[in-house]
Amino acid sequence: MYAQIYDGLRQMILSGAIPGGARVPSSRVLSESVGVSRFTVVTALDQLIAEGYLSSARGSGTYVETVPRRNAGKSSARIKGGVPDSDRFEKLTSRRANALTWRSSLTLNDGAQYLHMATPDHRLFPVQTWSRLTKEVFAECDFRIVxxxxxxxxxxxxxxxxxxxxxSRGIRCDPEEVVTTLGAHHAVNLLAELLLDPGDTVAFEEPGMAAIRSIFQSYDCSIEPMHVDASGPNPHTISNRDVKLAFVTAAKQQPMTIAMPMKRKLEMLHWAADRGSLIVEDDLGSEFRYQGGPIPPLKALDQGGQVIYIGAFSMTLLQSLRVGYMIMPRALAEKCRRLIQVRYRALPQFTEQIVARLIEDGHYGRHLHRVRRIYAKRQTRLLQIIRSDFADVFEAPDLASGFYILCYYRDQSIDEDAVLRRCRELNLGVEQLSYYYANRTSPRKALLIGFAASNEAEIELGTTLLRRCLDGG
Known part of the structure; x- marks a missing residue:
């Protein structure tokens, strides 16, 4: 009750309904007029005095302080409907923020229910094991992690x-070369802060991961497109020798799902050595290959400390855990740790401790083996449906690692934006290939259709909805 009285008087003072210098009625009068106890009124008035809205002088009374009128001047202008003036805030927003917030609602599918192309199935998360390890870690309350x-x-x-x-990946390293992060995007941000100055040149896959590209753009870097061919990103498509950093997805190119062959890997390493460049390798989704074993990463061939490897547990456990890591030369790792100390003080050590025990006790390896089998069955089912029921719409897709199938349209004149818009309306988490190109235009139109996050019944329902979207319904 006192809070309501406090807020009502405060609003009246700020709006000017009670002018500065006005005498406030006594607490007895106010309590009688409002119908509450005098103590309640006194508590509200004392709070207003403490915050400087009122002043009190013994034997003289309580008075309203003169305060600047709220919502005064052009700076608080509103447009129709009570929405803040977007033009004003656009001018206040930094170039870095604008570079990072370009995505429109058409490309946001994080809450999609069916056929999501970039999400693991959270229902497969080992909840009981995680809960037990969590209790153990919190019970110990080790001072080193609190x-x-x-x-x-x-x-x-x-x-x-x-x-x-x-x-698992054939990478030999010491613990001092491993730096934990808040996921892969955080790792890229750290590397940008650590290594790049405005105007530095970054070689980036074309097509490539748009969100990561925007991070480099936000640091005012010059982006050189490294065009992807049948062997993955081709460094020989870059004529500029002044490249400080190259970003690649070698084991499973995102979005083309190409595994870089040995010859191209060696070409990439020789190209970087010739220029004195560093390679940043994001190993996104490489654990999920359904024919044979995982493809070794570029880092496994690195003998000269040219490759910085980025991994994360987002796709294998839960995206919301935000636990990732980098493997880098020891001297660089030490600088990166110091940067983390200054910028973030500490990462979530309780979560890290639980993930560590999950690996140490063998639970993580067993979990990976289990979900691979499940995802493989789901991919097989989606492929069957696409090849049979969508043969008139898509070219026959191939098996791929990861969480989605890349499906090229037979009719390249299709309005893919209209299709995607209908998919968003029906809660489908598919994505168009053009999203991954710097100019949002792909040479061939295609759709990325996910299977990992949907069970077989949901895949059948999702593809039924997808058919409606493709047919314009």
Missing amino acids: NYREILTPSLLEQQIAQHIAI
Whole structure:
């Protein structure tokens, strides 16, 4: 009750309904007029006095302080409907923010229910194991993880990643070369801060991951397109020798799903060595290859410290965990840790500790084996449907690693924006290939259709809805 009285008087003072210098009635009068206890009124008045809205002098009374009128002047102009003036805020927004917030509603599909092309199935997350490990970690309450971390000493997770990555991806490294991050995007931001100055040149896959490209653009870097061919990103398409950084997805090119062959990997390493460039390799989704074993990353061939490897647990566990890592030369890793210490103080050590134990106890490996089998069945089912029921719309797609199938339209005159708009309306998480090109135009129109996050019944329902979207319904 006192809060309501406080807020009502405060609003009247700010709006000018009670002018500055006006005498406030006594607490007894106010309590009688409002119908509450005197104590309630006194509590509200004391709060207003403490915040400077009122002033009180013994034996003289309580008075309203003169305060600047709220919503005065052009700076608070409103447009029709009470919406803030977007033009004013557009002028206040930084170039970096504009470079990072270009995505429109047409390209946002994070809440889609069916056929999402970039999301794991959270229902497969090992909840019981995670809950048990969480209880254990919190029960121990180790001082090393409740305080700010000693940043230069490898954490348990960094130690476990160094062991795990040697077996799973063929990358030999020491724990001191592993730096944990808040996911892959955070890793790229750290590298941009660590390595790039405005005007530096970054070689970037074309097509490539648009959100990552926008990070480099936000640091005022010059983007050189590295065109993707049948062997993945081709460094020989870049004539500029002044390239400081090259960003690639070698084991599974995003979005073309191409696995870079050995010859191209060696060409990439020789190209970088010749220019003195660093390569940033994002190993997104490489764990999910359904024929044979995972393709070794570019980093596994790196002998000269040219490749910075980025991995994350977003696709294998939960996206919301925000736990990722980088593998980089030790001297660079130390600088990166110092940067984290200054910019973020500490990463979520409780979460890192739980993930570390998940790996250490073998639960993570068993979880990966299980979800691979499930995703493989889902991919097979989606391929069957696309090849049979959509043969008139799409060219026959191939098997691919990751979470989606790349389907080229037979009719290249199709209005893909209209199709995508209808898909968004029906809660489908598909994406168009053109989204990944710098100019939002692809040489051939195609749709990326996901299968990992949908079970077989949902795949059948989702493809039924997709047919409606393609038919214009």
